[in-house]
Amino acid sequence: MSFHAPLTVTNGRLVLPDGTITKGSVRSEAGFITAIGSDVAAQEGDTVYDAQGLLIAPGLVDVGVFEIDKPAFHFGGITRAALMPDQPTPLDIPSRVRFAAQSGKPDFWVHPLGAATRELAGKSLAELALMREAGARAVATGRRWIGDSGTMLRLLQYAGMLGLPVIAHAEDAGIAGKAVATAGEMATRLGLPAAPSEAEALAIARDVALADLAGAAIHFRNVTTRSGLDLVRAAKARGLKVTAGVSPAYFMLSDLAMAEFRTFAHLSPPLRSEEDRKAVLKAVGDGTIDMISSGHDPRGPEDKRLPFADSAPGMAGAETLLPLTMNLVRDEVITLPRAFELLCANPARLLGVNAGRLEVGAEADIAVVDVDRPWIVDSDKMAASAGNTPFDKQPVQGRVLALFKGGMTIKSRKFNATGR
Secondary structure (H helix, E strand, O other), X not given: OOOOOOEEEEEEEEEOOOOOXXXXXXXXXXXXXXXXXXXXXXOOOOEXXXXXXXXXXXXXEEEEEOOOOHHHHHHHXXXXXXXXXXXXXXXXXXXXXXXXXXXXXXXXXXEEEEEOEHHHOOOOEOOHXXXXXHOOOEEEOOOOOOOOHHHHHHHHHHHHHHOOOEEEOOOOHHHHOOOOEEOOHHHHHHOOOEEOOHHHHHHHHHHHHHHHHHOOOEEEOOOOOHHHHHHHHHHHHOOOOEEEEEOOHHHHOOHHHHOOOOHHHOOOOOOOOHHHHHHHHXXXXXXXXXXXXXXXXXXXXXHHOOOHHHOOOOEOOOOOHHHHHHHHHHOOOOOHHHHHHHHHHHHHHHHOXXXXXXXXXXXXXXEEEEEEEEEEOOOOOOOOOOOOOOOOOOEEEEEEEEEEEOOEEEEEOOOOOOOO
């Protein structure tokens, strides 16, 4: 139960679930949206925020982050995050899942992803049913692929019975090994351990077949290659319960970003060829990709200030998730409403939470967005706990000016001339 005053966000452009954008206001009480439209007005006692003609959108829902980093999430307009089970102590027992589910309150929603297997070792299944009761919204294989097909099949069958989606890492571990780059000219020039991009397609092909056999839902968190996307496209055409996600790095960058051994470009899966980057763009445009997530994984100097092959993969992505997705709108790959489907509605649907859309009855997670506001990404000035971004010093457009969780004000402040 929320005890803060009702909230009315007025005078904005509403991003509605049917894909229209219309002038109007939104009002909430006790944490839920109670009215929305052009005739909605603030009532006595309301907290009022004047959007001044800017976009009023749902708070972003980020699937698959590796750290709860609230300053970065609030900066980026993210009100909910699904936490990966790869934590210092894996989320493979109910008590850890329960603790994680409570860890964001009162100003952030954390939706833990239970570990698919004990200690994420890929051997024996974790206590899926008990973790669901403790708050797990899905189960995930973590940073790893489950190599044992029998274990993966049992996982899909069991999770399917429980109504839990399985979120999979798609990279055949036997082929990927200890590779840090995609096989090709760049990896050869740099002398880095590399694996062929087909490692992704092989993993997806097997897991799609097993999901079909089990009749279960499977979500591939990052699909980054042309061949992998073709498999997802074909599975959807057959009516299978397969969804796919991607992070902005894979449609913004190719393996050329590793040219100077810059470890901020060391990601998992590794950056791909330019051909694959274009395939990801096409897949976002044609609907093969269902959601865009940050993969937020802040890493300090102890993890990144190392030779490329010895550094840890990952990037701080929460702050750049929205502006980099807005690039797709400006380049006419997708429409503005579709961008918020990818960032909000579809991730919320995967997690089964009553959010991600501006609709009466939904939880009042609301962002006021200036989609044209320019700013410069600066790894030294990020809100994240570490500034390991491959987009350092890159100009971007799109900022969240106000953010509300369950109708409660999270941030509502003026910005200086630099946009920070």
